[in-house]
Amino acid sequence: MSYAKAADLLRVAEMAMSRFDGIALQDLTEEFGCDHRTAQRMMRSFETVFPQVDIREDGDRRRRWHLPRHDPRWLQAQGIRDSELAALELAIKRAERDGAPDEAKRLQVLRDRLLAAMPSSLARRAEADAEALLEAQGFASRPGPRVVSDLSLLGALTEALRAPFTVEISYTSADGRTSDRLLEPYGLLLGIRRYLVARPVAGDGKMRRFRLDRIAEARITGKSFARDPAFDLGQFASQAFGSFHSDAEYGPVAWRFSPEAASVARQFVFHPSQEMLDESDGSLIVRFEASGHLEMAWHLYQWGNDVEVLAPKALRDMVAGHRRADFPALP
Structure with a gap:
C-alpha cells in the first residue's frame, strides 16, 4: 500500500471515530474529491x-461506518501535525481579531487539551514546527480598517445566545434617541459594521438588526426563550450584500464587469446566491438578489470604471458620478 493510500485510510478512521453516527460514502466523496466507485x-x-468497524444502515438505507472511541491511544499514536496546530493557531488569532473572544478562548482550550494529550517531546516539536510555519506564511492577517469591538459587550451577547436568554440593551437609534429594548437574540453578523440579529419581545414578531456600536450596554435577564426552529441565520443574512438590510431596497442586482476585469471578478463571491454569465465580448455579468445599496457602492468604487451597474436603477444612479478610470489596479 502506498503512503498516500495509508494516509487516506487513517483520515477515514479519524472521520469514522469522530462522528457519532459514522460516515457514509458521500462523506468520502466530499472529503477526498473522488467519485462513488473510488469511495x-x-x-x-x-x-x-x-x-472492528461497525457497519449499519441509516434511515435512508445508506451504509454507515463507525469506529469505537474507547481507546485514547489512538489520539496519541496519531499525534497533532504542525500544519494542523498552525491552522488552529490561525483560527484563534482570527477570532481575536474579529472580536469573538468567547470563540478564541474555547479554541485556545482545545489547543491546550490536544497538546496535553501528546507526549511532551512530540508536543514541543509540533509547537516549534507550527511557529515556523506561521512565520513562513506571514500570518494571514486581514489588513485594512475595522471597528474596535467592545469585548465585554460581545461576551454578554455570546452568553445570551448560547443559553438562550433574553437580553435587555440600551440602544441608540439613527435619530440619536436612546431607549431600553428587550430582545430574543438569534445571532451576530460580522462585517465592517457588526449587527445583533434579534426579535423584540414586544413587537411584530419580525427579526431586526441592531448595530453593536450603538449598544451602550447589554444585560442578560436570565429568562430563557424558545428559538424559532424555522429561522435560518444564513438565509436571513443573505438578504443583505453586507451587514445592512432594507426591505425597500431588496431586489435583483446585476453588474457587468469589463473584459479586462472579468478574470479577477470570477475569483470573487459577491453573494451566496450569485449567478455568473460570460458574455461573447469577454465581459462578465453577475446577478443576485440583496439589499444594501450603500455597501454595494462602497465595494463597486474599488473597480473604477471596469464595472457597470445594470440593476437596480437606484444603485446605478448612486455610483454614476463616481466611476473613474485612473485606478492602477483591480481589487
Missing part, C-alpha cells in the same frame, strides 16, 4: 485494515 473501493480497504 466504495476505499471503504473495502478500510474494512480490511480496521475489522
Whole structure:
C-alpha cells in the first residue's frame, strides 16, 4: 500500500471515530474529491485494515461506518501535525481579531487539551514546527480598517445566545434617541459594521438588526426563550450584500464587469446566491438578489470604471458620478 493510500485510510478512521453516527460514502466523496466507485473501493480497504468497524444502515438505507472511541491511544499514536496546530493557531488569532473572544478562548482550550494529550517531546516539536510555519506564511492577517469591538459587550451577547436568554440593551437609534429594548437574540453578523440579529419581545414578531456600536450596554435577564426552529441565520443574512438590510431596497442586482476585469471578478463571491454569465465580448455579468445599496457602492468604487451597474436603477444612479478610470489596479 502506498503512503498516500495509508494516509487516506487513517483520515477515514479519524472521520469514522469522530462522528457519532459514522460516515457514509458521500462523506468520502466530499472529503477526498473522488467519485462513488473510488469511495466504495476505499471503504473495502478500510474494512480490511480496521475489522472492528461497525457497519449499519441509516434511515435512508445508506451504509454507515463507525469506529469505537474507547481507546485514547489512538489520539496519541496519531499525534497533532504542525500544519494542523498552525491552522488552529490561525483560527484563534482570527477570532481575536474579529472580536469573538468567547470563540478564541474555547479554541485556545482545545489547543491546550490536544497538546496535553501528546507526549511532551512530540508536543514541543509540533509547537516549534507550527511557529515556523506561521512565520513562513506571514500570518494571514486581514489588513485594512475595522471597528474596535467592545469585548465585554460581545461576551454578554455570546452568553445570551448560547443559553438562550433574553437580553435587555440600551440602544441608540439613527435619530440619536436612546431607549431600553428587550430582545430574543438569534445571532451576530460580522462585517465592517457588526449587527445583533434579534426579535423584540414586544413587537411584530419580525427579526431586526441592531448595530453593536450603538449598544451602550447589554444585560442578560436570565429568562430563557424558545428559538424559532424555522429561522435560518444564513438565509436571513443573505438578504443583505453586507451587514445592512432594507426591505425597500431588496431586489435583483446585476453588474457587468469589463473584459479586462472579468478574470479577477470570477475569483470573487459577491453573494451566496450569485449567478455568473460570460458574455461573447469577454465581459462578465453577475446577478443576485440583496439589499444594501450603500455597501454595494462602497465595494463597486474599488473597480473604477471596469464595472457597470445594470440593476437596480437606484444603485446605478448612486455610483454614476463616481466611476473613474485612473485606478492602477483591480481589487
